[in-house]
Amino acid sequence: MSAEAFSKLTIGETMVTTRAGARARTAPVQRSNSSSLSSAPPSLEEVECQSVSGIKYDIAGLADEVRKRARHGLIHQNDAIKLKYCKTISHDPSVYMFYIADDISLRMGEGYDAPECSCGANVGGLACKHIFWMLDRLVNAEAPDKFKSQTLRLATDGSTVQNLQPAEIVDNQGLENVANDLDCMFQDDREVEEIEEEVREDIGRLLSVFDPSGELPDDFRNSQPPILSEQARKYREFQELFTEFAIEDLRLFGRLRSLIDPTFQAHVFFDKINDRAIRTFNALDEYIKNPDSMAERYDVVTCAEKLRNLVTLVTDYQAANDRSRDVANRAAESLLIILNGVVSRNFNAYANVTSRIVPEEPAENNLFVCLIGAPATGGGHFVLDTLGAFPQDDVLKNHWEMLRNIKEELEDDTTPFRAPASFISTFRTITSESRKRTNPEPGGSSAKRPMK
Template structure:
């Protein structure tokens, strides 16, 4: 493309980047767009001129009658053509692909004329879909004079449409025209099913976690939850057939929002577990609708929640990603939640049933009446260290931001005769050996306890 040709249809240095700006661009000339030095001819309603729905006039005088009819169908506003999604392919020569409704695909690259899958794109003749694409890509061009379309319908004023896209980027153009832009490769069907379930789980009426939402058993669920799962199946069916819907779901429910919702649900369940223990201690087993948990069942509930956090984190990242992306939102939220659980457990190092005034004689074994002993002196079902095993899997950079909180937990555990030696050894090794190493690698001295 020559510099002279480019100057005839200069699209300026900037495009509007908001929907409101895009709307203005479709209804009024943009000041920054260069105009041709030639004077604007008076537009007459001749068959060689076509005025589009947005007010642009196209010179099709070089076309035969058949091609003029195609151009009119593509450029006028009553063509029923809509964009599903668009993407850029860089495997080999750069190519832009536009997926339209009715399973029509238009592909563009600078080495040749645009191609359409509709079947009417005969050699040397553009179809209505290609003309529609030209109209969309020239939305921001000046309206002061007709735009000359080359005789094969492949370019405007000798500028290939792929060159227009190159100038601004497909993502920017898609944003301006409110198209769905596919940035990453589409997952396979199984991955898509899983991801849709993860996204939709954030709105589940009973606040089910993603893993619970994916279970097939629905007979014991409330009617609202059953209906919501039917809605999930319907949305999933349409998303698999229409990738644009899947991409739009990803934009509405991004990973950061999914993670925040997951940990909101976990924290709510943590609160309920401790409240249920307090309810049990105050009133004993009740026949009311409120839930009550004894020490043993509260410990089991907390272990299950820690395991849910561990599983969720591992599902999001493989080991390599965990090392490469240490400051992920999920890691930050996981550390905060696990430390909160640990802090509350370490503050309950006492006989929960001491002084109760209800029911039969309470258990006297500390493994049954002391929450800390129940969780930290006995092995969990995973035969590990409660919460600490999961914490130590998380990025050290994130952990060390909470060094002061960890020291407070260490101080309480160290003062208790009920803390297991194995638990204290693991915690102290992380806090002190790794802390020294981090300070040494950064070139500093011993860090202050108040670091956050």
């Protein structure tokens, strides 16, 4: 909340802060010869209430029933009340709706003198426990810590704090920012069915990090494979179950997004990419050794297509997170693992195969030629087109060992085929630019043989 908004949050001169003050200002002078007839001073519980958040409220001016509601909302049921999501009214964005578990909703904003609650206890405009709870959540989310050292005055009906409407707090910050502060979902003005479908997709993407079959975030959109392991089947059943609960309570969805943060998602994504790359190379080796094996196996052309798809996945992921240096670093590592595996297979994969007819064209029997030596029309430079767009000084300096291995393979005169001159030129440009911009750390990459 802005400093101007909180300028209203000052303690008024008429505010009761002590028992003596309460008596002096509210009780008439009593004259009696018997001291036993004097009224007892109000208890601290009747004058002041400290919420679970640590903020103190003056409740001396509240009626007994309203005071009980205040204590319930601020203290006794603070943890029991759960906020699901919030939104604005489609035809009037100045009206804010907060949806609480048990199908209860709070409404506030322009045209409302005080917040309204659908729980049924908000009769006659007197605040219910949900309104007191929301007041405290808003003040705690937006007020500086210094206000926790003061005692804030509540209106007699519980509708305002320090003469400040809760809707004013939302006005100052914006509902979406308030939703972030309150750790709840902000729901835009789309149809419920559209929102539910988006939640389903997002949950599938988030939970894919735990998929035992190694699926990537977008794989769940594809049709379910005909054969699933028991572990994978149970995982899918759990995903469906969690999705049902999350749609009913969007707070769960918000917690899931907070738990599976982008950094964790990126690490799992690239671990899976690296695993797929290794499995793809192994599948080619398996095809060469045993074409009738029941294990995963690819011929050269199929292997090349699988690797192209992996490069595309990495390229798209990095483009969607182009401001993340960590993503760029992990993406470069995955691309270099793939490129290193390709340049080390510059040979006829079927040279020793005599038991069956094999392709004679290098583009069909040599993985290096298929992807680098004779790329598809308009295919550009395999891996390098993506790698060259990365921030060289931040990324490539972390992968000098693989870069050196790739360089040695590309410059090896004993290999059957040489890479096109443009490919080698692009590779040298990338590595030379990286070397120019990078200052190797002592004891690190400086000990390695420099590239020429």
